[in-house]
Amino acid sequence: MSGQIETFSIEFNIPFFTGKETKYIKDAVKNAKISGNGLYTQKCQSFFEEKYGFKKCLLTSSCTDALEMAAILCDIKPGDEVIAPSYTFVSTVNAFILRGAKVVFCDSRSDHPGIDESKIESLITEKTKAIVVVHYAGVACDMDLVMDLANRNDIFVVEDAAQAIDNYYTGKDGIQKPLGAIGHLATFSFHETKNIISGEGGMLVVNDERFVKRAEIIWEKGTNRSAFFKGEVDKYGWVDIGSSFLPSEIIAAFLYAQLENLDKIQDKRKAIWNHYKEELGSLEQAGKIRLAYIPSFSTNNAHMFYLICKSMEERDDLIAYLKSEGIMAVFHYLSLHSSPYYKDKHDDRKLVNSDLYSNCLVRLPFYFKLSMNDQIKIQNAIKNFFMKN
Numbered sequence: 001m002s003g004q005i006e007t008f009s010i011e012f013n014i015p016f017f018t019g020k021e022t023k024y025i026k027d028a029v030k031n032a033k034i035s036g037n038g039l040y041t042q043k044c045q046s047f048f049e050e051k052y053g054f055k056k057c058l059l060t061s062s063c064t065d066a067l068e069m070a071a072i073l074c075d076i077k078p079g080d081e082v083i084a085p086s087y088t089f090v091s092t093v094n095a096f097i098l099r100g101a102k103v104v105f106c107d108s109r110s111d112h113p114g115i116d117e118s119k120i121e122s123l124i125t126e127k128t129k130a131i132v133v134v135h136y137a138g139v140a141c142d143m144d145l146v147m148d149l150a151n152r153n154d155i156f157v158v159e160d161a162a163q164a165i166d167n168y169y170t171g172k173d174g175i176q177k178p179l180g181a182i183g184h185l186a187t188f189s190f191h192e193t194k195n196i197i198s199g200e201g202g203m204l205v206v207n208d209e210r211f212v213k214r215a216e217i218i219w220e221k222g223t224n225r226s227a228f229f230k231g232e233v234d235k236y237g238w239v240d241i242g243s244s245f246l247p248s249e250i251i252a253a254f255l256y257a258q259l260e261n262l263d264k265i266q267d268k269r270k271a272i273w274n275h276y277k278e279e280l281g282s283l284e285q286a287g288k289i290r291l292a293y294i295p296s297f298s299t300n301n302a303h304m305f306y307l308i309c310k311s312m313e314e315r316d317d318l319i320a321y322l323k324s325e326g327i328m329a330v331f332h333y334l335s336l337h338s339s340p341y342y343k344d345k346h347d348d349r350k351l352v353n354s355d356l357y358s359n360c361l362v363r364l365p366f367y368f369k370l371s372m373n374d375q376i377k378i379q380n381a382i383k384n385f386f387m388k389n
Helices: 021-030 039-052 063-073 091-097 141-154 210-219 225-229 249-259 263-283 312-324 352-360 372-388
Strands: 056-060 083-087 100-106 128-134 156-160 169-171 177-178 185-189 202-206 306-309 361-364
Touching: 021 039, 021 249, 039 056, 039 063, 039 185, 039 202, 039 249, 056 063, 056 210, 056 249, 063 156, 063 185, 083 091, 091 100, 128 141, 128 372, 141 156, 141 210, 169 352, 177 361, 202 210, 210 225, 249 263, 263 352, 306 352, 312 361, 312 372
Parallel strands: 083 100, 083 128, 128 156, 156 185
Antiparallel strands: 056 202, 169 177, 185 202, 306 361
């Protein structure tokens, strides 16, 4: 039937609810404060600042909004160049395109879909204003290398940490730092497909003191309203560009219930991830597939579990086979450098690894309440597929 939504016995994602979301939403309503920057917004922002040591956190309506704020703070203008991975969601670069930047796409690593840090330096020109790294699947990029390049060339670094909540990078100095705390700016997502959710929602992290005051102004539609409520000015007005980036207190209240259960959620997701890795390891050892890889400098926040097939045809056949078994598995990004919008703007460089992941990567069902029986069913179906092929 036209328009009918397809259902599966095992869905790709099912949002997890802690049980307190509606309680906190009702509390926000009872307090008669449901617009942005109220009690629950402040609770969420304080949670991140205290737990991870972020200098300043500002909740946003989406990670896309947070990225757009980052582009404004980096003072991106027409003619500026921004280096970013091709294998990412369009929001990563759209924020900078909107400011007039030229995006210079970088290939992925051969062992992981994240940006190939070793290729960034060759892309830097006198016009390069920022490097945007994406911690794909929550896994850290080599931030020592990225920050060294940025510091030597006076370039801003934005961490797109949409998938990277509660994950860490260990530098050459042996110090472990939370992702989102290393670049000048960072962005997070609380979309319903993420580890911690609020339906939609995001957050901008400001690690560079220079940006703190202006970030609050941009966040408040270009006004110094935040300074007014802190008693720093006796009235507020329009002082800069900005937009309505704040989420409502209803979204923040939902999010706070999730944050209270962060450790519980993470423990369960890591157990599911480890079970996938253990049970599908024999296929990797047999050379049938490649499994998700975690570099030694990164911890694992269990955002997703993926495998890499040998060809697009095999990938499509696997997804179709799993679908016939009632299991919803999906591919992920399509390389942005060859997208209809940007292919004529991209130079002639071949980004072979980005295209490989676009063609061959499969994401498996992954969510808090994925039962052991369903995990086994998924794993057995994958094993059966490769035994027949």
